[in-house]
Amino acid sequence: MSIVSQITNIEQTSRNPSQPTMSQEVSRTDASASVLPKRREVTCRLDTENRLSVVHVIGTYLKATLNRSAPPRSKFFSVKRTANVQYSISPPTSGEDLSPTPLNGNSVLLISMSHASESENDSKLSVQYYGENKEVLGRAVLHLTAVEISLDVDADRDGVVEKNNANKGSWKWGPNGHGAILLVNCDSEQKYLNKIPDCEQDYVTKVSDLKDMSVMVLRTRGPAKLPEGYKLTMHISQGHAECVRVFRSRSPEAKVNTLEKFLYNNFVKKYPLVLSSEVLSQEVPYLGGVAEMKFHVEGLRFPDNDFDGLVTINLSLLEPIATDIPETPIFTDKVVFRVAPWIMTPNTLQPVEVFVCNTYDNNPFLKGMRNLVAKGGYKFTICPKYVNRGDRWMQDELEFGYIDSPHQRFPVVLDSPRDGDLRDFPYDELLGPDFGYVTRVAEEEHVSSLDSFGNLEVSPPVTVNGKKYPLGRIIIGVAFPTATKGRNMTKVVQDFLWAQKVQEPIALFSDWLCVGHVDEFMTFVPAPNRKGFRLLLASPDAGYKLFRGLQNNGHGKAKMFEGLKDEKTITVDEIVDDENLQAQNNYVQSCIDWNRDVLKRELGLDDEDIIDLPILFKLVTEGEEESVLRAVAYYPDMVNMIVLGKDLGIPKPFGPKVNGRCALEAEMCSLMEGLGLSCTFIDDFATYHKLLGEVHCGSNVRREPFDFKWWNLEM
Amino acid sequence: MSIVSQITNIEQTSRNPSQPTMSQEVSRTDASASVLPKRREVTCRLDTENRLSVVHVIGTYLKATLNRSAPPRSKFFSVKRTANVQYSISPPTSGEDLSPTPLNGNSVLLISMSHASESENDSKLSVQYYGENKEVLGRAVLHLTAVEISLDVDADRDGVVEKNNANKGSWKWGPNGHGAILLVNCDSEQKYLNKIPDCEQDYVTKVSDLKDMSVMVLRTRGPAKLPEGYKLTMHISQGHAECVRVFRSRSPEAKVNTLEKFLYNNFVKKYPLVLSSEVLSQEVPYLGGVAEMKFHVEGLRFPDNDFDGLVTINLSLLEPIATDIPETPIFTDKVVFRVAPWIMTPNTLQPVEVFVCNTYDNNPFLKGMRNLVAKGGYKFTICPKYVNRGDRWMQDELEFGYIDSPHQRFPVVLDSPRDGDLRDFPYDELLGPDFGYVTRVAEEEHVSSLDSFGNLEVSPPVTVNGKKYPLGRIIIGVAFPTATKGRNMTKVVQDFLWAQKVQEPIALFSDWLCVGHVDEFMTFVPAPNRKGFRLLLASPDAGYKLFRGLQNNGHGKAKMFEGLKDEKTITVDEIVDDENLQAQNNYVQSCIDWNRDVLKRELGLDDEDIIDLPILFKLVTEGEEESVLRAVAYYPDMVNMIVLGKDLGIPKPFGPKVNGRCALEAEMCSLMEGLGLSCTFIDDFATYHKLLGEVHCGSNVRREPFDFKWWNLEM
16 A cells, blocks of 8 residues: 555544643653643644544634635635634634634634534534635635543542542642542452452452542543544553553443443453553543543552652543554543552550460460450450461561551551561461552562561651651661661661651661660650650660669669579679679660650650650670670560550569569559559560560551541641 | 670760761651751760760750769759850759759750860869758769861852851752752763773872862861770761762871871872772771861762762761770761753754764765854864764764853763764763763663654743743653554653753654654744744644745746756645645644644743744655654755754755745745844755755754753752
């Protein structure tokens, strides 16, 4: 076929295309979207030689430069049109529709239509050109078909997909913000057999899976069918397609044509895949008349180092040109989603479920925990031996969080790259319907003890020099940046945490500890006053103050560790007089004070917001690097507690007794009672403390989400 | 050595550390830096058992909770200090220095010093504790050494490194902004032998190389030496270390001690490498007294997809604890640099040098160009045959730009991944002293014709709906986002362009062209009025208007292509009457109009800012994909011109002659003369036009940089 014969049908269809924004451009210039003029202008050709047929999208203008198509020697023009067509001339002229008006070199014709066409080419506009003596020189005729097209999302975040929200194409944080929200479909509709997170399969398994997706609606209004060759196409950029998938619903609530009905009734494919990383552009049917077509948008990736969380989906009306010539988009509508971040829950939120491990040796601990949990009536879940395989550190293998949107919310477990013997628990036991799962794999990085999630905590909500953190701030522990060697949390996990944005992390120094977790020296408890919480810090200085006080009051001979099997007792005098132990604790205090200063600054705390707990440490060479001295708790580390509302489960310290009562427990109770908190001391000595962990390390708590909605954050 | 003996020296040195911000934190929370309190507080221990020795950094506070170190039963305290030491008590007390004051449970002591110590431990503060009857219970003594430390940069962008700029730790755009600037050291001090860009070698080759680096000064004031074990360390995060290198200057202008002098005089190493991707933390000497140490910071990477351009360098004072225990940073100062972006130069900037290729066949073209360039007195550089190896497309292999800072500026060539036979020209012929080189390698991507830099242009400065682009906007051409197939510019180049930020790119649709370059249908020329420029667009409609006018005026028999060897002539009548050609041009007009709408919107242009040039196209199947019809110019494409001030070098169109003058040239001249521009028509027919390029494709222009400084952009 010759070039010429290939393009003979250009005459009927060729016309000016409109202005979809390039996908590249869309994804990078969202900020400027709001400054664009409200109504887009589409340059339009007029032609005195050929009859042109144009599809016009309601809400835009067609703009034609009259001089461009004027025959030579034209001096006047007049415009005629059918009722549905409006136009204006710029610069304005005094002439009327049908009387010849002087043709100005810059005269521009702006054409618009106010409602959709009932049938193809049912409207018309023509321009007649005249010579000096008003003799007719030519006539350009434009046949018009008007359609309404709107790709719609829940941009006002009320759970309902409104019609053509003016802000649907951009995203703004805050209570006065806008923009639709997408969840990573990281739960699994299957609880047991062959389960994988739903987002890892490219089809809809159950109708219930649709709840985890965001609804998107294509609303159209126009003739029963579009003029020959016109079509609707949904499209996305390659980068965004890796973060999202779009399904179409052939559900009966949409007005469907006969073929659609046939397909639906025959159940060929109820939810066909429209866009994915393999298909970046696909035609979607034009249903005709007044129609709504429903789509389901599924998030595939959490925000990360290389993904800011924003995804744009485009819908274009394409105009045919000719065989082998790419169709031209003459109108593009776009919507923007933000993928919901993973959110952690601080100790001040209401507990829902407490998790511990059952091991061959920890019955006393389990009993203590069961009683504590029963006080609040929370769910108590014990990970059985065959699952935990002796790994008792329930805190370290996983972190509970959640994802939230106006239409759906569910808990999501972050699985640590630690991968101890508990490694299968998060996936095998937690992932399920409305319980999501996410992990980060440290492929090229060394995983250290600092990757355990005892080293990942979150503060209660704070305000720092006027900046609000209504979801608190994530806290992790790392090595000093000045250290030439040292352990660190893997970059993949740190990148993930920082990318969630809504709980901006704080990096503390925890590499001075043998195990290296922030929960070894700090925690948060609820409080009825001030900022609604207190920061509790382990404090050797407070410990020495207490022991010296005992000595001064004549209790120097009181013994620690009494009643413990296989544990040598030690007197208050021996502790106070041990100069090396004092030196070691001075070092520990200096490390904790370093962190205290960072926490005060980054959480906006006063000294009155902090309570020092009497805890001593000692330095050992145990651990990953044999040559380095690092700290472990000298007696059960009371700050490593479980916080369940007003009930605290605290490692029983086995301190020196005064009048039959443990002086450490008494001090702890006295410090906490002022806050209305109740202390329960749990014996974790043999089965946790001696293994360098405590109550907190051996448990985990799933909590209620925040009432505060993350999209209302001011960023 | 036992643990205990290892740490016996803790007593002398152990003390509270201060609060450097973690490197991770620094790099991610720069925005919040300004909300931090001005003067940092460092939690400080007091000890009634041991004499403590503390190094205090001027400008911070030491903060001690009095109750923490108070002996049991303490009820009163008093404070004594040497003259250089200031303190306050919070909450305030009415007592005087030496009389016992009641000890409040929350009493906090804030200590500061106003100037640096002359010798170690030359200042002292002590707190005495008393019992109920004012009997002395204990005394805590703090020996103090005060130092001033400031890591300084040119944060106010005046070319001079000022002292301790309050904003040196953050970066802000705009005329009221702040923050130091770094250049990628991408030129080469060697012009010929074994040259590589300077940033690819990790040493300073010549003193002249230092001009391309940013000066950073460490200013210190204090005793002749720091107390035993204290040291200064410069450090950087791994991510930032890949973007920057720091050298130290042992130059004589710094006050150096004897050892330094010895090293300098012996020229062992004049500019030792301090920080690099291999060394993230390194000790730097403390010089003693009043000292300034000079560093040279070298940028290694341009902003890109994975690098926002910001780099933080930290300097910490480390306190020794004991063998095998990591030293504790007790003070950290930080500075932030932004790497200067690569900036393109639009046609409205003054030319400096014009580049063309000499090939076996292009003497007439060279002669025309030489005359044109001579008119403006610009430098004319001909790339010889043995370098270009027959590749004449000087526009396509490279793009000229520049980088700028308050201390240095030079041109930088961006080498295209096109890599035709001209591929060695940018590196071999342009890279040299004060002439930088950067490229992007498309390792995994298909390189298409759209990667040639005829497809990379930049607009003059514009204002769009109030948003200013004082450096203009980059313009590239791509395929429609709706196209299921199509050519595109490689992602690596697009990512690079977008990451420069200061000339936010616009993506046009150029895949409809056989060659696929934006310079085939658009250019900008300077203008004395309106926005200071006009956008010129190729316009088949304008072409047909002109040809029909000729026909109407009785010139239907006038011939195109007259006088050209091997080229068949064609009459005006034949062109006007060719319906297929008209259809093809209607399609081309619709493609250009699509781009016209995008350009109007993205550059804020009115129709009056645009001039339509009479140019016809035809569709062919030549090119990379045999089955697709794409456009080429029907006669020399006049919009593909070279713009040298007011002189335009335009492809000679060989149009139909009227009264002995080419009607296309006449029209072109008439359109341009109104803007005060002079048209020179250059015959590129045989040696460029027939090979699908024109004057612009076959030339390149290095221009003067903008007067506007990129860091004054409001972002």
